[in-house]
Structures are given as C-alpha cells and as structure tokens.
Amino acid sequence: MPRTIRVTRSHKLATAVLVAAGSVTAIAATSEQSDAQPSAARSSVAVEPVAAAGIPTAKDAAAKKAAEESAAKKATAKEAAAKKAVADREATAQKAAEKARSEKQAANRSTERKAVAAPKQYKNNLDGWIRESLDIMKKKNIPGSYEGLHRNIMRESSGNPNAVNDWDINARNGIPSKGLLQVIQPTFDAYHVKGTPKKLTDPVANITAAANYAADRYGTIDNVDSAY
Structure with a gap:
C-alpha cells in the first residue's frame, strides 16, 4: 500500500525556492543569448586589413608611384629649362658675334670710302x-x-x-x-x-x-x- 507523504509547510517553501531558482536561471540564459547576438552582429562588419610591418598596402604603392611621377616631371622640366638656358646663351653669343662682324665690316667699308674719298695731297710748289x-x-x-x-x-x-x-x-x-x-x-x-x-x-x-x-x-x- 503506497506510503502517504505528508506535505508540510517546509516542503512548500522548498518547492517555491526551486521554482524561483529555475526562473532566474532561465532569465540568465536568455540574457546571455541576447548579449551574444550583438557580438555576432559586430563580428560580421568588414574590418579594413592592417598592413603587416614592412609590407606596403595598395594605398602606399599608389602614393609612391604618384611621388615618383611627380619627381620625374620635375626632373624633365629642370632638364628642359637647362637646355633652353644653354640655347639662349648660344643664341645671344651668336647675335653678339654677328653684330661685331657687321660693325667691323661697316668700319672697314667706312675706312675704305674715306681712303678713296680723301684726295692725295700735294705741296703747293x-x-x-x-x-x-x-x-x-x-x-x-x-x-x-x-x-x-x-x-x-x-x-x-x-x-x-x-x-x-x-x-x-x-x-x-x-x-x-x-x-x-x-x-x-x-x-x-x-x-x-x-x-x-x-x-x-x-x-x-x-x-x-x-x-x-x-x-x-x-x-x-x-x-x-x-x-x-
């Protein structure tokens, strides 16, 4: 014949405590799941890769190329300016030489004309x-x-x-x-x-x-x- 269990007041209090404890556990589990979701969401956001030490990124390579092109343009412009300066000096020297020759020829012609124009002088005796x-x-x-x-x-x-x-x-x-x-x-x-x-x-x-x-x-x- 089954034994009759007598539920006392102490038994009721223990049961209530167990039930309450289970609710808290459930709430904690729910809270942990809720906190985990944003972390998972954050982990899905794309993060720009960070260059390893000594290895340039694509951005670094583009900047380096632009700098090299700029330096090459400056060198070309400097070389062109130097060539132009040399050409200008040569042109100036040539003009000066031509002017000197022209002046010398003009002076020679003037001397020749004077020599021709000047009559020979004779004594009056x-x-x-x-x-x-x-x-x-x-x-x-x-x-x-x-x-x-x-x-x-x-x-x-x-x-x-x-x-x-x-x-x-x-x-x-x-x-x-x-x-x-x-x-x-x-x-x-x-x-x-x-x-x-x-x-x-x-x-x-x-x-x-x-x-x-x-x-x-x-x-x-x-x-x-x-x-x-």
Whole structure:
C-alpha cells in the first residue's frame, strides 16, 4: 500500500525556492543569448586589413608611384629649362658675334670710302705741281717723266707759273706764251686735259697741257730739249 507523504509547510517553501531558482536561471540564459547576438552582429562588419610591418598596402604603392611621377616631371622640366638656358646663351653669343662682324665690316667699308674719298695731297710748289701732273698724266696715258718736265720747266720759266714771254713772235702776234712751260692760249685750249682747271697759268693745267702737246708732236716731253 503506497506510503502517504505528508506535505508540510517546509516542503512548500522548498518547492517555491526551486521554482524561483529555475526562473532566474532561465532569465540568465536568455540574457546571455541576447548579449551574444550583438557580438555576432559586430563580428560580421568588414574590418579594413592592417598592413603587416614592412609590407606596403595598395594605398602606399599608389602614393609612391604618384611621388615618383611627380619627381620625374620635375626632373624633365629642370632638364628642359637647362637646355633652353644653354640655347639662349648660344643664341645671344651668336647675335653678339654677328653684330661685331657687321660693325667691323661697316668700319672697314667706312675706312675704305674715306681712303678713296680723301684726295692725295700735294705741296703747293714746283715739286708738288710736277708730281700732281705726273699722276694725272698716268691716268690719261700721257707719257713723261719727272726729269723731262723739270728740265723743260727750268729752261722755259725758271719755275715761275706766272712767267710771260712778251718779245717773241707769239707775243708780237698777240698770243704770248705763259706759264711754267710757256704755252700759248690756242695750244692750251686744244690740248687741255680734262680734270684740270681751264686756266692757262694754273701750274698743273699748264704742265699737263704742255706734256699732252709734246706727246702728240714729239712722242714725249722727255724728247724736248729746246723751244717747241
């Protein structure tokens, strides 16, 4: 026959305690599960990988490449600037050299023009008149020498450009001989040398006209040794 268990007040209190303890355990388990869910959720968020020591990331590589390209551009620009500076200096030096050559050539031409333009200077005396006459005679292909001219001048007028013969036949005919080589006016007019003054008593004009006449009649003034 089953044993009859008597439930006392103590038994009821113990049961209540057990029930309460189970509820607390259940609540704790539920709380732990709830706390675990956010952790799991957080673990699903993507985390950017951190580079290991000494190993560059893609971002580092891109920055390095950009820096290298920038340095290369700067080096290219610097080299181009240096080449341009050299070219500019060479161009400046060339222009300066061309300018110097041009100025030198201009100076040479100016000197040449002055040398051509400046007439030869002769002394205003018998020696100067004979030498000037000889230069003109040379240009006009009129023969004669310094000695031939000087010898005949000294015989005819003693070197006086204003000497006049007032006693010979020419003088009696109204056309006296005048000048260094005692030339009459008609002869002077006929044998006057272009480029000399048209004045009978002009020393150079008188000598060249007389030499021109003597060349036509005697071959050269050097062949004249007396009145002609």
